[in-house]
Amino acid sequence: MNRWLLFSLLILTVFTSQAALGDLVASDDFQSGTTSGGTGWITGWTSGSNYNNGQSKIDGTRSLGLFGNTSTSRFVTPSIVTTGTTVDISFSFRADWNVFSSGQIGVNVLNAAQAPLLTYKFASGSSDLKLNDGGSDFSVSGITFAQSAIYDFTFTSDISSNLYSFTVDRRDSSESASGNNYAYTGRTTGSFGGLVLFANTPNTSGTDAFFDSISITAVPEPSALLLGGMVCSVLGVRYARRRLAGAKPHADIG
Numbered sequence: 001m002n003r004w005l006l007f008s009l010l011i012l013t014v015f016t017s018q019a020a021l022g023d024l025v026a027s028d029d030f031q032s033g034t035t036s037g038g039t040g041w042i043t044g045w046t047s048g049s050n051y052n053n054g055q056s057k058i059d060g061t062r063s064l065g066l067f068g069n070t071s072t073s074r075f076v077t078p079s080i081v082t083t084g085t086t087v088d089i090s091f092s093f094r095a096d097w098n099v100f101s102s103g104q105i106g107v108n109v110l111n112a113a114q115a116p117l118l119t120y121k122f123a124s125g126s127s128d129l130k131l132n133d134g135g136s137d138f139s140v141s142g143i144t145f146a147q148s149a150i151y152d153f154t155f156t157s158d159i160s161s162n163l164y165s166f167t168v169d170r171r172d173s174s175e176s177a178s179g180n181n182y183a184y185t186g187r188t189t190g191s192f193g194g195l196v197l198f199a200n201t202p203n204t205s206g207t208d209a210f211f212d213s214i215s216i217t218a219v220p221e222p223s224a225l226l227l228g229g230m231v232c233s234v235l236g237v238r239y240a241r242r243r244l245a246g247a248k249p250h251a252d253i254g
Contacts (some may be wrong), residue, residue: 078112
């Protein structure tokens with residue numbers, strides 16, 4: 001096969017692969033020992049009752065801890081994740097007290113105006129995971145609260161369609177829950193801005209909340225990437241045809 005045709009196919013493969021993988025927008029594994037580590041953020045984690053902890057970790061050697069009735073937030077450049085983009089967010093958290101008896105632990109996903117899009121939380125009075133996408137809290141079946149259990153969350157939202165999906169896994173058991181193509185209630189995405197980690201703990205020794213392994217990835221609209229790949233492929237094919245048309249025949253041997 002002509003090398004220019006091979007090159008065109010390679011370009012198309014790269015573009016379609018990029019559509020599947022996406023670009024890392026921001027992340028923080030809290031291994032820096034500070035509340036301003038990680039990459040891709042325009043702010044550090046806002047001050048409050050939070051600390052970077054090396055004793056009660058989730059992944060690696062450190063996690064972010066919260067104690068008392070508090071929250072901490074952090075933001076990305078809003079223009080990075082806009083209409084036509086799918087945003088993937090993953091994070092983990094753990095509560096070292098019985099939330100069923102008192103308090104709460106959770107994460108708010110924010111749009112560029114710093115208004116909530118979606119809330120994940122465990123709260124007193126119920127062992128169920130609660131979600132709120134603009135209406136009332138609703139329970140997610142298949143996943144329950146356990147003190148000191150680690151929960152891994154993945155959230156995906158298509159900014160252009162106002163739909164979202166999620167998965168939640170509990171590490172110490174086979175419990176898992178998921179939802180696909182849920183619609184926000186009275187909320188429109190349009191953009192993504194950041195996260196708020198929050199907790200209301202008993203504020204006594206050994207009863208803190210911990211968060212870790214935060215990652216935000218933006219996947220551009222597939223049609224845009226495929227269009228770019230197809231344009232490069234077409235140009236490559238046209239160039240190859242011109243090369244072949246202008247080639248001289250081989251001289252006879254003998």
